[in-house]
Amino acid sequence: MTIRRFAAGALTAVMLVALPMTATWAAHRTEAEAAIATAKAANEKAAAAGIDTTETAGMIEQAESLLPTKHYTKAIEIANQAQKEDEFALSQASGAAEGEVAGEIANEDTPEKVKAEETIAAAESARKKAASVGGEWRDTGTMIKSAEAAMKTGEYAKALELATKAKHQGELGYAQAMAEADADFPSYMKPKQ
């Protein structure tokens, strides 16, 4: 009888560990599938409102393609981004359709939006300038892409912050390359002349 009780106890213990473990693993896949489903719904809604959803549809496809290889976190990230972009585009479109609603002017270039756009353009220009003298830094391009993604979800402040950082990187990289144009043996290694 003691053995049976022990076995029952052991079984309970195992299930207490195993079930949550499998549940956690299954939750990742379920989470990813849920994120994709929500993204699809937003995508359909946006398409129905006449918005061009080719890009976001592509992103959802990309998220789906990551499921077989279990890249759930990445899939969720991409699906969420697509959803946010479609929802933002929809909010802009419906705002415009409803006209003046409680003083909100949607789909217009707010100063915040314009500033972000201008800074992204300036950042890209600075990046290219640094690249032209072989001085581009590692993360500048990625920062600009992140800023552009933030524009698509209406996160203008975030876009501005990223673009400003990227612009600084481009400027610093250019100045650095120009300052180093004559780089040569340092004092501690000087060749005899």
Place this chain on the structure above:
Amino acid sequence: MRTRRCSMGILAVSAAALVTLATPFARAEMPQMELNGNAEAGREIALDRSKGNCIACHLIVGGESPGAIGPALIAIAPRFHTKEAVAKQIWDATVRNPEAVMPPFGKHEILTEQEFKDVVEFVWSL
């Protein structure tokens, strides 16, 4: 007789000078700021590989597996005398020594302004 390389060098020097003068964003000099960071937060940053990672090159008491490229971060006050001097060094070490290897944590925006202040506070306390 000047080789093309030398002409390039002179062009580069003058270009660099013009860039420094013309761009409003010329952060070689540390901007005015209140050095009122949090030393404990600064310690985290100093030991964090993805942030300051000071321990990669400097011995920090209490840190694990330090590098030995820079001097140990001890007895800072007698060596630097003011917190501002420490801040300037961390901002851009090449000002004091053009051949310094230490990255310009402030000038190159490796740390955010708050992180920078925190690290300064921490190092000053050593």
Place this chain on the structure above:
Amino acid sequence: MRNIITMLAAAGVACTLATHALAAAPEEDKEAFQTYFKARFPNVPEQEFANGAYAIDPIGRENWEAIEEFPPYETAIDNGHEMWDTPFANGKTYKDCFPDGPAIENRYPHWDKERGMVVTLALAINECREANGEKPLKYRKGPIADLLAYMAYESRGQVIDVVIPEDDPRAMEAYEKGKQIWFARRGQFNFSCASCHAANSGTTLRTEILSPALGHTSHFPVYRSKWGEMGTLDRRFAGCFKQVRAKPYAPQSEEYRDLAYFLTYMSNGLELNGPGARK
């Protein structure tokens, strides 16, 4: 304003002084380079520099010697040998491009006078492939690393002897460009190659010993435990650039070929000992 004038004046004076030295520069550069490292590591015999950090780190060396008993690059050599022997679709083989056989690593990199560029062995391999209707291989890893491993192995013991022809000033320019790239600070971290591999060679970054630059190119391609596979010099250049938060140049770009030209020249006199195994 006064600062600019002073700087220009200084640059002018420096240039006038520098031009005299320019003509014989590479040999003197090499002497200075090698003297520096020999003085920094006086107990290391010259040829040992080709073993990098293992020439100066006794514990690392023990581990490395154990690994070398069953070298992790052996499969690569075998694969490379098979590639060498396998005809292209058109029936030709690599031997048709390289009639002297695979043991030719010490002919690279060299200055190609006709085309006015530095040619590396990796580039030559892909040019051979394309001339025979085959797709070029990717430069950083994969099959090209296998073929390079085989050719490096067959070339072991050859003395590095990069030549800068005196009758073509463009070759000197390429060498100078490579030198500038090696000594220039770059990336968000503002490091030059020299920052770690000259000034701080032998010191520890965290717990990793920084290898001296003398001998750096002798043992490529390399099996790096960190990669879990083979990689070429292009791969290592890209990795280093990223580590200092600079954007890498394209593989086999003019910049990286010029850099290889300068860096290999600095190791003239050392024996080739590829392919290598490293941490």
